[in-house]
Amino acid sequence: MQTVYFVNAFTTQTPHSGNPAAVCVLDEWLAESTMQTMAAQHNLAETAFVVETGPGEFTIRWFTPTVEIDLCGHATLAAAHVLIEHFGMRNERLAFESASGTLFVSRKPQLTLDFPVRQLQNSEDADRYRRAFALPQATVLYNDLAALIECENEQAIRDFQPNYSAIEALPARIHYLTAPGDACDFVCRVFAPKLGIPEDPVTGSAYTSLMPYWSKKLQRTTLGAQQLSARGGHIRLELCNDRVLIGGQAQTVIVGKWAIEVDHAY
Known part of the structure; x- marks a missing residue:
């Protein structure tokens, strides 16, 4: 049965702050329709699905309750938190292949996303x-x-x-x-x-x-930035040429299991 982790990303460590994401670490990819159905059931802004491809290397996909998207920061931060805290990853930096290219998350001094700039x-x-x-x-x-x-x-x-x-x-x-x-x-x-x-x-x-x-x-x-939603969040930022470093804290709040089997046919 598939385990799912609910994580508050960019949290202030209070119970209802930051952005909640669901994270599923898979042995192999599920059918796309299954991942979309699961994301709808989780009913969070994003569910991240992650498959390991090598030491400290993963592929990541993100689904809202209605569609797959090509980039999500808080769910990537949540995924890195789950891999470090629940799967014992000791790498100083994790790499995620995604629809938006290779994304990195370093673990010190706090979890920090390394994402490409998107100019306006x-x-x-x-x-x-x-x-x-x-x-x-x-x-x-x-x-x-x-x-x-x-x-x-x-x-x-x-x-x-x-x-x-x-x-x-x-x-x-x-x-x-x-x-x-x-x-x-x-x-x-x-x-x-x-x-x-x-x-x-x-x-x-x-x-x-x-x-x-x-x-x-x-x-x-x-x-330093603050997102003024009802839950709120604090973000530490650094611009390094064509990359943005986005730092914040994450906290697991729920660990559960799907009570029905999910389809692994991709």
């Missing part, structure tokens, strides 16, 4: 984003995955009431609402209703675009 550019649909977010003066940038919408200050982020129907109708799959922080360098909230995630608690992959944007704006390569 001006959007031809900027006015559509401003109307949907009711922010007529906002800076809007875009890439093939996400849109960044910059607010004036942190309080505007905290007070924002999303219109999910309007956001879902926008071209981007994910939306980063961001502003300078009061007690940290910058803050954000992340909305992805197209992916079945109205608001994501803490979004590791978002910082592959947010970090280069704020690094250039603040003229620093080491920053």
